[in-house]
Amino acid sequence: MWYGTKGNDSDVAISTRVRIARNLAGYPFGDRLDDAKKKEIIEKIDKAFKGKEWKYTDMSSLTEAQRQSLADRHLISREFAGCPAGTQLIQNKDQDVNVMVLEEDHVRIQSIVPGFDIRSAMEKAEAAEAKLDEACDIAYSEKYGYITHCPTNLGTGIRISVMLHLPAYTRAGGIKALALQLAKLGLTIRGADGEGSDPSGNIYQISNQVTLGVTEDELVERLSNVVGNIIKEERSFHEKAGEEFRSDLRENARRNFGILMFSERISSREITDMYSTLRLAASSGLIKLPQEKLDELLVRSMPSTVEAEHKGVTTPEARDRARAELAREILGESAI
Amino acid sequence: MLCEKCKKNEATFYYHENVNGNEKNYRLCADCANELEKSGELKTWKESVEDPFAGFGKLFTTPFKQMDKLFSGLFGAPALTGGQAKSQKQCSCGMTLRDLLDGGMAGCPDCYTTFEEELEPTVRRIHGRSSHEGRIPAKFRGKMDTKKKIEQLEKERAEAVRLENYEKAAEIRDQLNELRKTLEEGA
Numbered sequence: 001m002w003y004g005t006k007g008n009d010s011d012v013a014i015s016t017r018v019r020i021a022r023n024l025a026g027y028p029f030g031d032r033l034d035d036a037k038k039k040e041i042i043e044k045i046d047k048a049f050k051g052k053e054w055k056y057t058d059m060s061s062l063t064e065a066q067r068q069s070l071a072d073r074h075l076i077s078r079e080f081a082g083c084p085a086g087t088q089l090i091q092n093k094d095q096d097v098n099v100m101v102l103e104e105d106h107v108r109i110q111s112i113v114p115g116f117d118i119r120s121a122m123e124k125a126e127a128a129e130a131k132l133d134e135a136c137d138i139a140y141s142e143k144y145g146y147i148t149h150c151p152t153n154l155g156t157g158i159r160i161s162v163m164l165h166l167p168a169y170t171r172a173g174g175i176k177a178l179a180l181q182l183a184k185l186g187l188t189i190r191g192a193d194g195e196g197s198d199p200s201g202n203i204y205q206i207s208n209q210v211t212l213g214v215t216e217d218e219l220v221e222r223l224s225n226v227v228g229n230i231i232k233e234e235r236s237f238h239e240k241a242g243e244e245f246r247s248d249l250r251e252n253a254r255r256n257f258g259i260l261m262f263s264e265r266i267s268s269r270e271i272t273d274m275y276s277t278l279r280l281a282a283s284s285g286l287i288k289l290p291q292e293k294l295d296e297l298l299v300r301s302m303p304s305t306v307e308a309e310h311k312g313v314t315t316p317e318a319r320d321r322a323r324a325e326l327a328r329e330i331l332g333e334s335a336i
Numbered sequence: 337m338l339c340e341k342c343k344k345n346e347a348t349f350y351y352h353e354n355v356n357g358n359e360k361n362y363r364l365c366a367d368c369a370n371e372l373e374k375s376g377e378l379k380t381w382k383e384s385v386e387d388p389f390a391g392f393g394k395l396f397t398t399p400f401k402q403m404d405k406l407f408s409g410l411f412g413a414p415a416l417t418g419g420q421a422k423s424q425k426q427c428s429c430g431m432t433l434r435d436l437l438d439g440g441m442a443g444c445p446d447c448y449t450t451f452e453e454e455l456e457p458t459v460r461r462i463h464g465r466s467s468h469e470g471r472i473p474a475k476f477r478g479k480m481d482t483k484k485k486i487e488q489l490e491k492e493r494a495e496a497v498r499l500e501n502y503e504k505a506a507e508i509r510d511q512l513n514e515l516r517k518t519l520e521e522g523a
C-alpha cells in the first residue's frame with residue numbers, strides 16, 4: 001500500500017497518481033449501456049488482466065464503508081465508490097494499480113505511489129494500459145486521440161496528479177495566485193479528494209487539466225518541473241519561518257501528539273486538523289515523527305476506513321474510540 | 337466535471353456554503369469564480385481565509401452575498417457552443433446535437449465523428465488545441481505508418497514527373513495503389 005511508505009520529497013509530497021481513461025470501440029457510454037453490454041465490456045476487459053497478480057471485485061459485493069474506504073485511500077474515485085451496480089474493480093497485489101471498469105469511462109486505470117514520483121506512477125499505469133491495448137479494440141480517433149465520455153479527457157486520456165501538503169503556501173495566501181499561474185500552463189490545483197473537494201488539512205492536488213494536443217512526455221515534464229518548483233518554494237517557507245513561529249509550532253505539535261497518544265476518543269476532523277500541524281512540524285525538523293506515518297494515520301482515520309477495518313464498529317462513538325487506538329498503533333512507537 | 341455556471345471549462349474551484357445547516361456546494365471554473373468574485377457575488381478568497389492554523393476547514397467557506405443573482409447565472413447560461421445547434425443531427429447511438437450541447441458528454445465514441453465540426457470549438461476551449469499529439473493504440477500504428485509512407489511516395493512521384501522520369505513515376509504509382517488498398521482493407 002502506498003501510505004506508510006517513505007517516498008521522494010516526502011517532507012512536502014504525499015503521493016503521486018496517474019489515471020488513464022480508455023474506452024472500447026463500438027460501445028456507448030454511461031446511461032446508454034444496457035446490462036448485457038456492460039457484461040460484455042467487463043468480459044472483454046477481464047481478458048486483458050489475466051493471471052494471479054490481478055484480483056477482481058464486483059463492486060456491488062462490497063459494503064458502503066468498504067467502497068468509500070477504497071476512495072479514502074485514493075485507490076478509486078469517489079464517483080466509482082458511489083455507483084457500484086454492475087461495475088468491477090481489478091487490482092494488482094500491491095494495490096498500487098487499480099482498474100475501474102465502467103466508471104465514467106469504460107476503463108480507468110489508476111496507479112498510486114508514495115511521495116513525488118511521476119516516473120514510477122506513469123510506468124505502472126502504462127504497463128497496465130499496454131495489456132488493455134493488446135487485448136481490446138480501443139476507441140481512438142486520429143483527430144481527438146483516445147476517445148473519452150467527457151471531452152475534458154480527450155487526447156492522451158491521462159491525468160497526472162501529485163498530492164502535496166502546502167501549509168506555508170496556504171498561510172502566505174499564495175494558493176489563489178498559484179491556481180491562476182497553473183491555469184496558464186494547462187494545470188490545476190484542487191482539494192485532496194479531487195474535483196471540487198474541500199482542501200482540508202492544507203492538502204492539495206496539482207494535476208494537468210489539458211489532455212489533448214500534448215504528448216505523454218510533455219505532460220510528465222511539465223508536471224515534474226512545476227511541482228518540483230512548488231515543493232522547493234514550500235520548503236523555503238519552512239526554512240524562513242521565524243523563531244517565534246517555530247517555537248509555537250513545536251509547542252502545538254507536542255500538545256497534539258499528546259492528544260493522539262492519550263485520548264480515548266478522537267474524531268476524524270480532529271485528526272485532519274492535527275495532521276497539518278504535526279506534518280509541518282515534522283517537515284521543519286521540529287519533531288521526529290515520520291511524515292509517512294502521519295499520512296497513514298490520516299488515510300486510515302477516515303470514517304469509512306475505520307469502519308471497514310474494524311468489525312462491528314458502526315456508530316460515530318465507536319469509530320472515535322477505534323480511531324484513538326489506531327493513532328497509538330501507528331504512532332505509539334515514535335518518540336518526538 | 338464542467339463548470340456549473342458556464343458549462344464550458346472544467347470546474348476547478350469549489351465553493352461551500354453552510355447557512356444554519358443548509359449546505360450548498362458549487363463547482364466553478366477559474367474564470368467564472370474570478371468573475372463572480374469581481375462582481376462581488378462571491379466573497380474574495382482573501383476575505384474567506386481565516387487563520388489556517390486555527391481552523392483549516394474554514395478556508396473555502398465563502399457564503400454568497402446575492403444568492404438569486406448567482407442562481408440565474410447558473411441555470412441561464414448557454415451551454416457549450418450555444419444557440420446555433422442544428423438539433424436534427426443525430427448519432428447512431430441516438431444522441432442529438434441538442435442533447436450533446438446541453439449535457440456536455442458524448443453518447444458513444446462515434447459522437448466525436450458525427451459532431452466533429454460542432455464539437456471542435458468546445459474541445460479547443462477546454463484544451464487550447466483540437467488535435468491529438470500523444471501516443472496511438474497498437475492497432476492504429478500500422479495504419480499511421482502506411483499513411484506517412486503514402487505521403488512520402490506521393491512527393492517522390494511528383495518529383496519523378498517533374499523530371500519527366502515517367503517509368504519511375506509509374507512504378508511509384510503501382511506502389512501507391514498497393515498501399516492504398518491495404519489501408520482500405522484495414523479500415
